[in-house]
Amino acid sequence: MKILPGLVAIALSLSLAACGKGDGTPKSSGDPITAVAPPAGTTWSDTVNETPDGHFIMGNPQAKLKLAEYASYTCSHCRDFSAEASEEIRALVNTGKMSYELRNYVRDPIDIATALLARCGGKDIFYPLxxxxxxxxxxxxxxxxxLGDPKYQALMSAPPKQRFGQLAQAVGLVDFAKQRGIAQAQADQCLADTAAAEKLAKGVEAANSQYQLSGTPTFLINDAVVENATTWAVLKAKLKEAGI
Structure with a gap:
């Protein structure tokens, strides 16, 4: 994915990355990992921290196994993975053996609008949202x-600070977020944050450069891309091999 300079180019010309696989081999000894209890009165899956590069990581910050997922909200494979795996991932995170990090891989303007809203409430509601x-x-x-193409193109022609807000409203994302605790004014502010939109798009360019991603979802175990893993069944087997 080539990120062109300027938000207008990003919004209008951001090319679609495939919903597909990544390649690589995770770096792990495969030795069984010992469970780690969370601080008293907490669970690891409710422990979410922001990383220096702006992602949200769930679980034990010192977990031996670190699972990261590059995912797109407009990718059907990512949707299916979320439905199938989220509960089991939380259970694994609660052992303290593994942390989990969802990294936004935005592929199109609707994806950007959704990511802006998902991040709008901060780290504590990012994962359920x-x-x-x-x-x-x-x-x-x-x-x-x-909407039809003429309406969509009209939305994409709006000024940058209005573009994602109008798009999100048109496809029902604002009302959906409001029903889940994001106030209208808060949603408007997040969707008008062009710097945040630029950062999301440039994060895709950085990820492609570092990991040579071929599509979404792509998974990393301890910062190495997992080969041919797009389903929970395959990934779960890889996690077991890594010591979970």
Whole structure:
């Protein structure tokens, strides 16, 4: 994915990366990992911290196994993975053996708008809100398709600070977020944050450069891309091989 300079180019010309596989081999000894209890009165899956590069990581910050996922809210494979794996991932995170990090890999303007809203409430609701956005994907696509190309192009021609807000409103994302605790004024502010949108898009360029990603979802175990893993069944086997 080539990120062109300027938000206008990003919004209008951001090319679609495939929903597909990554290649690589995770770096792990495969020795069994010992469980680590969370601080008293907490669970690891409710422990979420922001990383220096702006991602949100769930679980034990010192976990021996670090799982990261590059995912797109407009990718059907990512939607299916979220539905199938989220509960089991939380269970593994709760052992303290593994942390989990969802990294936004934005592929199109609707993806950017969704990511801005998912991040709008901060680290404490990012994961449940992300799961709900994935579950809402089909309904969102239906509204997007009903717009028609002339309406969509008109939305994309709006000034940068209005573009993602108008798009998110048109495809039902703002109302969806409001029903889950994001106030209208808060949503408006997040969707008008052109610097945040630029950062999301440039993060894709950085990820492609570092990991040579070929599509979404792509998974990393201890910072190495996992080969041919796009489903939970395959990834779970890889995690077991890594010591979970």
């Amino acid at each position: 992300s799961e709900q956005f994935f579950a809402n994907q089909n309904a969102m696509f239906a509204k997007a398709q009903a």
